[in-house]
Amino acid sequence: MANTSASQGTHVAAHLLSLAHPPATVSRIFTEKVKLRPLHLKPGENPTPSGRAYRRTLRLQAASKLKKKRKPQPLSAAEKRATGLHSIPSEQQKYAIFEPLHQLWTGYINEILGPGRPISGPVAAKLASADYHGALVQVARSRCTSRVGVKGIVVKDTKFTFEIITEENELKVLPKEHTIFRFEVRDDAEADESKDMQVDKAAKKILVFELHGDQFQHRAVDRANKKFKQHFLPDL
Structure with a gap:
């Protein structure tokens, strides 16, 4: 309580609250409204991408779309032999x-x-x-x-x-x-x-x-x- 009073005594808001409220109310209001008040930060802005990075992003997006449309490639002859696809057990x-x-x-x-x-x-x-x-x-x-x-x-x-x-x-x-x-x-x-x-x-x-x-x-x-x-x- 002594620490709270000391911190409140050094804060302008605590001094102003003490002029209108009793100490118990001042302590509660100061803790809820000042100490525990959320601090909202402004989201940082992304730096402007360079032309090279922008073109690379476009290429990756185009390649991803092409890969989705492309049919699966058939197995090669070596892969068929390795997997024994046409062999009889x-x-x-x-x-x-x-x-x-x-x-x-x-x-x-x-x-x-x-x-x-x-x-x-x-x-x-x-x-x-x-x-x-x-x-x-x-x-x-x-x-x-x-x-x-x-x-x-x-x-x-x-x-x-x-x-x-x-x-x-x-x-x-x-x-x-x-x-x-x-x-x-x-x-x-x-x-x-x-x-x-x-x-x-x-x-x-x-x-x-x-x-x-x-x-x-x-x-x-x-x-x-x-x-x-x-x-x-x-x-x-």
Whole structure:
């Protein structure tokens, strides 16, 4: 209280209040109105930015807007390999897993061939541009003799290779270069008719085709949009 009185005695406001109020009221008013009065400061003004800083701000704003509008960039080939985006996990490299895919492909290729199976130029062009994911292919001829006879379901058709799953649940990569692949298509119409007539399975019509890998070095998506024409190949 002595400190308060001393501080009040040295302050002009306390002296003026003591002329009109008792000491208790003076102490209360002085504490509330003078000591605890909030001090409002005028906010400082930002310095005027230089022309260089202003242009930099505009560039950053434009880059931010462009980044928001820009579509996400696709992964590069190296990033796809590093992440294993298109690789098949070892636990899924099972022949039984891809058998339904082969059944779907059989129906797909039968639709391309059509009824009666007339193998004409347009049909051959469709076969050349068809998708062979799910086809059951076998190496008929190859410069690498160890690959001859390898058979499996195509799980990946790249530009230069076929990746197949064999019945032994092995994933094999077969180069298309200097290799001839063979695949068979069973005639569903003939098969249904033979069932009705109870004909032996040997009498069912099976079409056998051969793919020359040297002339088949295209990605599946590129073959779908490519027009194939008949021409003479001197190496065949």
